[in-house]
Amino acid sequence: MAHRQPELDLSPEVSDEVRQTTCYMCACRCGINVHMKGGRVAYIEGNRDHPVNRGVLCAKGSAGIMQHNAPARLRAPLKRVGPRGSGQFEEITWDEALDIAAGWLAPLRKTAPEKLAFFTGRDQSQSFTSH
Numbered sequence: 059m060a061h062r063q064p065e066l067d068l069s070p071e072v073s074d075e076v077r078q079t080t081c082y083m084c085a086c087r088c089g090i091n092v093h094m095k096g097g098r099v100a101y102i103e104g105n106r107d108h109p110v111n112r113g114v115l116c117a118k119g120s121a122g123i124m125q126h127n128a129p130a131r132l133r134a135p136l137k138r139v140g141p142r143g144s145g146q147f148e149e150i151t152w153d154e155a156l157d158i159a160a161g162w163l164a165p166l167r168k169t170a171p172e173k174l175a176f177f178t179g180r181d182q183s184q185s186f187t188s189h
């Protein structure tokens with residue numbers, strides 16, 4: 059008696075949409091094709107037509123998918139509610155977070171702005187600091 063194998067889909071569709079953009083995992087800015095499935099990032103590949111990387115994608119670029127899909131991804135501002143170092147936080151709204159930050163910084167701005175120093179890395183933080 060012949061043994062029947064269940065039919066396997068050996069080449070499932072990776073995505074239902076591909077968006078072309080630029081990798082921001084480091085300063086090289088390689089071109090990437092981001093495969094979306096059901097509105098979520100499903101797979102990232104290098105863009106062969108991009109002059110910087112010509113289709114090559116490094117491991118860090120591939121890991122960019124976790125910036126979107128990681129369970130630990132921050133989705134809202136967190137406010138510490140326990141003692142420092144206790145790891146106790148609660149989610150707050152952006153309006154609350156901005157009010158808190160403005161409450162800390164406004165008196166400094168009025169009295170001694172030279173006491174404020176601000177340091178950023180070279181990547182995503184530039185969206186806060188560039189003109």
Ligand code: SF4
Pocket residue numbers: 081082083084085086087088111114115116117118119120
């Ligand atoms: S693919 Fe790698 S080298 Fe290219 S921008 Fe992303 S992290 Fe940098």
